[in-house]
């Protein structure tokens with residue numbers, strides 16, 4: 001495993017070189033979401049037609065989704081272990097979430113809370129207000145028996161994340177791993193840095209740890225490395241990033257995926273070889289603070305041993 005100073009240096013170097021244009025020459029990728037004209041025109045149209053208000057209401061109607069996983073390598077002591085996943089908060093887009101979420105986290109009563117990236121929408125600018133908003137959510141999450149963990153997404157600048165997320169008490173896994181113990185049993189949790197935009201997370205860096213037997217949970221912002229996860233023996237892969245489309249056609253059909261993965265990996269449960277995966281539809285919203293045919297969620301993952 002790399003040391004934190006090396007991890008930071010790698011991320012900061014990438015942040016310097018990655019532009020925020022429509023075409024990113026470093027990653028050789030087209031980012032349609034970076035065309036402000038599209039968002040502004042769409043927002044204006046929705047406001048005039050009265051749809052904006054309704055869709056914002058949808059974006060604030062966060063639901064609790066429940067998923068049960070039967071996992072072969074899960075140690076016996078982790079039977080019924082419950083993980084609450086919160087993803088893509090983009091708290092500056094919907095500050096109201098700071099009032100809604102603490103009560104929901106409390107009522108979910110999970111053993112561990114994980115945040116799978118994209119704490120904010122704005123990227124380059126510091127924003128002092130969001131620290132206070134995130135703090136109330138993080139404080140409630142940390143009350144879980146095993147506390148709370150987080151990883152960074154493509155909207156999270158390293159320095160602002162350390163200030164806004166880690167300082168208020170969330171343990172960030174920045175290409176780091178840890179062992180979670182329950183009595184005599186343990187599981188390994190790996191938290192990778194963003195693989196979608198900065199591409200600074202690699203499972204290869206954990207190859208020695210991953211060769212050891214035992215249950216492995218991967219936290220990473222997007223589903224895009226599902227093949228690599230299978231290669232390295234990941235058991236459960238929790239991610240977000242896609243927002244499941246956020247604004248979808250009836251039936252939840254996304255207009256934009258913003259992911260290099262095939263459609264079946266971009267929302268909800270999926271399976272790739274031995275990897276069980278879940279792509280959250282996201283708790284917040286980006287671009288516009290709106291949702292249609294795509295409810296926001298926090299997700300309770302209930303782990304059970306597959307017999």
Ligand SMILES: [Fe+2]
Nearest residue numbers: 088118241286
């Ligand atoms: Fe996001």
